[in-house]
Amino acid sequence: MAGIVLGNTLRSAWKQILYWGFGMGLLGVYIVFIGSDADIVQGYASLFESMPPAMLQAFGASSLELFSSTEGWFVSIFVSEVIIFLSIFAVMAGLNITANDENSGNLDVLLSLPISRATFLMERWIAYALLGLGILLFTAALTLGAMALFSPAADTGVVLLSMLNLYPGTLLVMTVTCLLAAVLRRRAVAIALAAAFVVASFLFNLIGAAASGAIADLMQQLSYFSHAGGEDIVLGTHDPAGAGALLIIVAIGFLVSVKMFDSRDIGL
Amino acid sequence: MVPNAIIETRGLSKIYGSGAQSTTALDSLNLQVNQGEIFGYLGPNGAGKTTTIRLLLDLIRPSAGAATIFGDDIRAKSVDIHRRIGFLPGELSLWEGRSGKQIINFVANVRGDADGILKQAEKIAERLELDTTKRVRDLSSGNKRKLGLVLALMHDPELLILDEPTNGLDPLVQQTFHEMMNEYRQRGKTVFLSSHVLSEVQAICDRVGILRDGDLKAVESVEGLTQVEFHHIEVSYREAVPPELRERLAGMPQVSDVAVHGRRLDLRLVGDFDPLLRELGAGYVELLRIEEPTLEDIFLAFYSDKEKV
Numbered sequence: 001m002a003g004i005v006l007g008n009t010l011r012s013a014w015k016q017i018l019y020w021g022f023g024m025g026l027l028g029v030y031i032v033f034i035g036s037d038a039d040i041v042q043g044y045a046s047l048f049e050s051m052p053p054a055m056l057q058a059f060g061a062s063s064l065e066l067f068s069s070t071e072g073w074f075v076s077i078f079v080s081e082v083i084i085f086l087s088i089f090a091v092m093a094g095l096n097i098t099a100n101d102e103n104s105g106n107l108d109v110l111l112s113l114p115i116s117r118a119t120f121l122m123e124r125w126i127a128y129a130l131l132g133l134g135i136l137l138f139t140a141a142l143t144l145g146a147m148a149l150f151s152p153a154a155d156t157g158v159v160l161l162s163m164l165n166l167y168p169g170t171l172l173v174m175t176v177t178c179l180l181a182a183v184l185r186r187r188a189v190a191i192a193l194a195a196a197f198v199v200a201s202f203l204f205n206l207i208g209a210a211a212s213g214a215i216a217d218l219m220q221q222l223s224y225f226s227h228a229g230g231e232d233i234v235l236g237t238h239d240p241a242g243a244g245a246l247l248i249i250v251a252i253g254f255l256v257s258v259k260m261f262d263s264r265d266i267g268l
Numbered sequence: 269m270v271p272n273a274i275i276e277t278r279g280l281s282k283i284y285g286s287g288a289q290s291t292t293a294l295d296s297l298n299l300q301v302n303q304g305e306i307f308g309y310l311g312p313n314g315a316g317k318t319t320t321i322r323l324l325l326d327l328i329r330p331s332a333g334a335a336t337i338f339g340d341d342i343r344a345k346s347v348d349i350h351r352r353i354g355f356l357p358g359e360l361s362l363w364e365g366r367s368g369k370q371i372i373n374f375v376a377n378v379r380g381d382a383d384g385i386l387k388q389a390e391k392i393a394e395r396l397e398l399d400t401t402k403r404v405r406d407l408s409s410g411n412k413r414k415l416g417l418v419l420a421l422m423h424d425p426e427l428l429i430l431d432e433p434t435n436g437l438d439p440l441v442q443q444t445f446h447e448m449m450n451e452y453r454q455r456g457k458t459v460f461l462s463s464h465v466l467s468e469v470q471a472i473c474d475r476v477g478i479l480r481d482g483d484l485k486a487v488e489s490v491e492g493l494t495q496v497e498f499h500h501i502e503v504s505y506r507e508a509v510p511p512e513l514r515e516r517l518a519g520m521p522q523v524s525d526v527a528v529h530g531r532r533l534d535l536r537l538v539g540d541f542d543p544l545l546r547e548l549g550a551g552y553v554e555l556l557r558i559e560e561p562t563l564e565d566i567f568l569a570f571y572s573d574k575e576k577v
Contacts, residue, residue, distance in 0.1 A: 004378045012366070105361030109419070112325050113378045114351035265328035 005110075005120055009127035013096070016131055020089055021138025024082050028143030031078045036150035041073045066231055070154040074147070075162045075230040082139065082163070083228055084202075086170045089135060091194045093128035094177025097121060099187040102267055117262045125178060125254060132170045136163060162230020165238075168246035169228030173198060175253040182261040201225055274427055274458045275301035275324065279333035282319050282482075293319040295482045296333065301460050306453050308469035308490075309462040311479035317462035318358050319482075321431050324460075325355060337427065351379070354420035358431035358462070360412055368393070368400035368407070368415045372422065379423050389422035395448070396441060409436040417445065428452065430461040434468055446472050466566060469493075493566065498538040500565075503548055504555040505531045513550055520544070 034040050045067035066072035098121060101107045111117060140163045144156045177194040184190050201223040208220025220226045227242030280297040283290050294316040301307040311317050322328045324335060326346040335342045337349045362371055372393075376385040393400050398414040407415065413436045420428060434442045449459055449472045463469050469476055470490055477487045509528050517523045517535060523544060525536040537544055548556075 004374070008374050008377075012363075105357070105359060106363060108322075108325075108327060108357045109355075109360070109362065109375075111327060112350055112353075112355040112357075113375060114347050115378055116347050263329075267322075267327060 002119070003123065005115065005123035006127050009124055010130065013127070013131055014134075016089075017134040017138050020085070020135040021142070024085055024135070024139040025142025027081065028074075028078050028139060029146040031074060032143055032146040032150050035070050035074050035077075041067060041070070044073065044077075066234060069234070070147075070151045071156075071158050071162075072231075072234045074143075074154070074159060075234050078143070079162050079166065079230040083166055083169060083225060086132070086136070086166055087173050087198045089132065090170045090173035091177050091191070091198065093132060094174040094194060095181060095187065095191065097124040097128060097174075097178045097181065098261060099177075099181035099190055102181075102185065103187045105267065107266055111266060118258045121178075121182070121258055121261050122254075125175075125257075128174060129171060132174065133167060136167055136170070139163065158234055159230075162233045165230050165233060165243060166228050168243045168250065169224040171250045172224050172246050172253070175250045175257065179253045179257040179260070182257040182264075185264065272303040273300045273336075273339075274303050275299065275307075275335070275337050275460060277320075277324075277333065277335040280320070280323060280330055280335050281332040282316075282323060282328065283331040292482050294323070297484055299477060299484060299487070301458060303458050304453060304456045305474040306449055306459040306461065306472050308473035308476040309460065309479065310464065310466070310469055310476050311462075312464060315479040316482040317479060318431055320479075321355075321358075321429055321460075321462060324429060325350070325353075352425055353427045353429055354423065354425035356413075356416045356420040356428075356430045356433055358435070360416040362404045362412065362415065364405040365403060367403050368398065368418070371404070371415070372400060372418060375419050376422065381423075385423050388424060389418050392418045392421050392448075396444060410438060410441065413437055414441065421448070426457055428457070428459045428461070430459065432463055433461055434463075434465070442468070467560065498536055498561055498565075500559040500561065501535050501537055501544070502555075502557040502559070503533040503535075503553055504557075505533070506552040506554050507531065508551075509533050510550040513547065516547055517544075520547070 048067065066076040098107065101110060110120065140160055143163075144160060147154050147156055147159065173194070176197055177190060180190040180193050181187065184193070202225055204219040205223035205225035208216045208218070208223065208226065210216075224246055227246055232238035277297045277299045280294060280299075281292070282294040283292050285291055297316075297320060299320075309317050309320065319328070323330055324337060324342055326342050326349075329343070338352060340349055342349060372386065372389045373382070376382040376389065379385055389400075393414070396414040396417060398411060398418060400415070400418075402411075404412065404415070413433075417433065420430065434445055437445065446468075449461075452459060453474075459472075461473070470493075473490050475487060475489050476493055478485045478493075508531060513533070514526055514528055517526045517533075520543060522539040523535050523537055525534070527534045533548075535544075
């Protein structure tokens with residue numbers, strides 16, 4: 001029966017939208033509230049102005065120009081934090097697709113039902129992709145609501161686009177984790193490697209942005225952080241090719257996951 | 269293919285690992301389970317019973333050989349096959365935070381015709397005295413097993429594959445389970461169950477396959493297996509073991525391994541008790557202890573008898 005696993009997963013996990021969305025949304029409301037005070041934003045700008053570029057990158061801001069607008073300030077502070085939280089969610093979601101059920105033994109019952117492994121993985125993947133989108137939209141709804149209240153002049157469209165641009169990166173981390181679990185079977189190894197992927201991407205972006213030269217540029221391009229942020233959108237220099245590339249990698253990773261999961265022994 | 273073969277394996281093998289660390293869990297299994305029979309798959313722990321079941325369910329993939337269920341290849345037609353079978357794993361793991369009812373609903377929905385299946389599930393749960401409103405984490409191991417049986421039986425499958433089905437069930441529920449299996453067979457359905465409990469296999473199975481170290485040693489009717497049935501007997505006398513009793517017992521063809529330890533007499537009996545009891549009455553018996561043979565004992569006896577033949 002098509003869609004049963006999808007529906008069941010959404011029914012059992014929809015509260016994650018509230019938990020994650022509410023948590024990140026509250027952080028957004030708090031930052032919006034702070035940002036409504038022009039003196040505070042100016043203070044941040046002055047502080048960052050005195051920092052070397054590498055330090056500035058460490059705080060998630062690639063350009064001082066961002067601090068000239070409320071939305072720029074918000075995106076540089078908030079989005080750079082939310083991407084970390086979403087990466088954590090994505091690792092957990094990737095593990096929930098197959099690894100956790102395999103580790104606990106539930107997969108034996110699930111895969112003895114009339115459902116193919118490919119369908120099972122696909123429906124689980126779609127369910128968690130939808131949950132990730134739900135979390136993002138819930139977070140956006142809270143923060144944009146607060147923005148309308150505290151900073152009515154801010155360009156909420158730019159903020160919304162910046163937040164939605166986090167989605168391809170979230171899908172990428174989820175798919176990489178799913179792929180690792182599909183290949184490796186051992187959940188602990190999959191967790192370790194998925195975490196290493198996130199940390200390495202973060203460092204690649206950080207080092208790539210702080211340093212100069214071809215290698216530094218390449219490092220930054222290899223990091224999903226550099227394609228998933230919203231600062232380029234605020235500055236009007238956004239190239240959607242980066243997000244497109246992430247989505248292509250996601251599609252390839254998903255297909256490889258299905259193939260690997262379908263061809264190996266389960267539950268050993 | 270034999271027309272009424274429900275399960276058929278040909279050279280089915282499974283090797284775990286590779287190189288020097290590889291382990292042969294199942295070695296060229298050739299087995300046929302026919303429609304309408306309850307087939308017991310016997311063997312000690314680690315013999316390869318669960319490996320066979322996992323191969324049949326396409327949870328693991330064979331290193332060599334092939335198998336069919338309902339005449340269909342277990343890999344190519346796994347979804348169609350799974351629609352027609354019920355499965356109870358040896359180590360049943362279910363979602364701890366969900367109630368039995370929620371899990372039953374989910375499985376019924378995956379199987380289709382949810383209404384009919386749910387009604388059937390209710391009847392089975394009632395018969396097994398299972399409270400489906402409780403969360404899995406609040407169920408005892410026996411009740412979890414009952415829930416597993418409900419999930420396996422509720423869609424009235426043509427074939428049941430059960431891995432150690434009565435593990436953790438109390439004797440009364442075991443009895444109910446045996447009744448259910450007999451009813452199931454009467455309706456022309458097929459059961460493939462693994463066990464290491466001989467009495468259970470004797471109670472409900474038509475034929476048994478004996479597996480050891482991944483190798484199918486024999487397929488026998490239950491009658492054939494019980495011909496080698498024996499018991500270990502320990503007799504404690506109030507005073508010394510009656511003189512000449514040991515010699516008299518040693519002369520009885522159905523008695524062997526006679527040993528005297530002070531006032532205690534140990535022996536092994538094959539067949540009826542009556543001739544032995546008449547001899548044992550020569551002294552005042554304080555305690556008579558009769559032990560069922562272990563599967564390993566039966567297995568060894570079975571093969572030593574075969575070798576003698």
